[in-house]
Every structure is written in C-alpha cells, then in structure tokens.
Amino acid sequence: MRHNRTINHLGRKAEHRDAMLSNMASSLIKHKRITTTIAKAKALRKYVEPLITKSKEDNVASRRIVFSYLGDKEAVKELFREVSQKIADRPGGYTRILKTGKRLGDQADMCIIELVDYNELMLGEKETKATKTGRRRRGSGKKTIAEKTEKKSPEKQIQEKTKEIVDKKEDEKIDISDKKNEDIIDEVKTAETSENKPESTENNKETETTPPTEEEK
Numbered sequence: 001m002r003h004n005r006t007i008n009h010l011g012r013k014a015e016h017r018d019a020m021l022s023n024m025a026s027s028l029i030k031h032k033r034i035t036t037t038i039a040k041a042k043a044l045r046k047y048v049e050p051l052i053t054k055s056k057e058d059n060v061a062s063r064r065i066v067f068s069y070l071g072d073k074e075a076v077k078e079l080f081r082e083v084s085q086k087i088a089d090r091p092g093g094y095t096r097i098l099k100t101g102k103r104l105g106d107q108a109d110m111c112i113i114e115l116v117d118y119n120e121l122m123l124g125e126k127e128t129k130a131t132k133t134g135r136r137r138r139g140s141g142k143k144t145i146a147e148k149t150e151k152k153s154p155e156k157q158i159q160e161k162t163k164e165i166v167d168k169k170e171d172e173k174i175d176i177s178d179k180k181n182e183d184i185i186d187e188v189k190t191a192e193t194s195e196n197k198p199e200s201t202e203n204n205k206e207t208e209t210t211p212p213t214e215e216e217k
Contacts, residue, residue, distance in 0.1 A: 008043055021047045026075035028095075029083060033114035041097050041113040052094045055084040086117040 010017055020040075025048040028034050036044070051069055054062050058080050067076050087094050096119070098112045117123070 008039055010039060010043060017043075022070055022072075024048075025051065026070045026072040028113065028115070029070075029075045029079050032118040033112060035100070035110065035112050037103075038097065038099065038109045038111045041111050044113060045095050045097070049092070049094055052079070052083065052087060053092070055079045056088065058084065083115065086115075090117065 010020070012020065021044055024034065024036065024040065024044050028044070028048060047069075051066050054066055063076060063080060066079065067073070070076060070079075094116055096114055096116050098114070100110045100112055102108065103110045
C-alpha cells in the first residue's frame with residue numbers, strides 16, 4: 001500500500017533520478033525556462049528551489065554545496081552572479097509552472113517551468129495593474145445633467161414638459177386666488193371704517209352744546 005510515500009520516483013532508480021534532476025536544474029538556471037512534463041516539473045521544483053535559497057549567501061561553503069548537487073561550474077557561476085541578485089528580495093516561490101497541454105504520442109501532460117523574475121511579460125502586467133489600482137470617490141460615477149438629458153427618450157421629455165406647464169398654471173391660479181382674497185379683505189375693511197365714521201361724527205355733534213339764545217334767557 002502507498003502510505004506516506006510522497007516522493008515521485010518517476011519510473012527511475014535513485015541514481016538515475018538524481019542525475020536527471022541535476023541536469024534539468026542546471027539547464028533551468030542557464031536558460032531560465034525549460035519544457036518538460038508536469039510530474040518532472042513538480043519534482044524539479046522541490047530540487048532546485050532550496051539551491052536558489054542557498055545562493056543568497058555567497059561564500060565558499062554554499063558554492064561547494066550547490067556544486068555537489070548540480071555538478072556544473074557554469075551553472076553555479078550563473079546562479080551566484082545573476083540569479084541570486086534577481087531573487088534577493090523574494091522570500092520563496094522562485095519557479096512557475098505553466099501548463100501547455102498534452103504531448104503527441106503518449107498524451108502526457110506537458111508544461112513550461114521558468115524562473116519567476118525572468119518573465120518580463122508577466123512582470124509588466126503586474127506593474128500596470130498596480131499603477132491602475134487606487135481608491136475611487138463615490139461621486140466619480142455620477143453623470144452630468146447634460147448626459148442625462150441626452151439619453152432620455154422623447155416621450156419622457158414630452159411628459160416632463162407637460163408637467164412643468166401644469167405646475168405653472170396651478171401656481172398662477174393660486175396667485176390669482178390669493179389676490180382675490182386680499183381684495184375682498186380690503187373691501188370689508190373699508191366698509192367697516194365707512195360705517196364707523198358717521199356714528200362718531202353724530203356723537204360728537206350731540207356732545208357739542210349750542211349756546212343759548214336771548215329769547216330763552
């Protein structure tokens with residue numbers, strides 16, 4: 001039973017498997033991208049990423065350790081001179097697997113494994129996305145009055161105009177009725193004042209005493 005057997009032997013013995021992975025790792029470091037099957041790419045990722053992290057410490061001991069796995073002086077030089085400077089700020093995940101479909105003949109799942117920091121196209125897309133992202137104000141989505149009026153249908157415009165006309169007429173009626181009420185109130189006030197004036201004059205006349213004549217005396 002296959003319990004706790006996480007290593008994919010890839011149908012090879014240990015010596016053959018180690019030799020194949022070391023050759024693939026050295027070619028990946030030199031060319032920055034290789035085409036292989038998905039199973040081999042996943043095994044290569046576990047093999048090469050610890051070596052890349054080791055290259056961040058450029059000393060004799062780390063160079064000898066990496067050379068014991070790769071067995072290629074040119075690949076070791078490339079790794080410690082160029083690749084280590086590119087991945088200096090990256091904490092891990094130095095490789096990327098891109099699936100390309102199935103291989104003709106045996107229908108094996110193929111892919112491209114590459115170093116992340118050497119794919120300029122994907123790095124450029126990320127930079128453009130980072131520049132585009134930003135906070136937007138809520139009022140930015142509001143449209144101007146002119147744009148709203150342009151998009152309105154002619155039927156809606158006619159309805160709005162008729163409503164405006166009706167509202168104006170109602171306002172005029174209200175103004176006329178107010179004026180009439182004011183005129184009536186003024187007439188009532190004038191009538192009341194006219195009625196009060198003669199009474200006051202008669203009272204004044206009665207109060208005034210005429211002087212007695214000589215006969216009455």
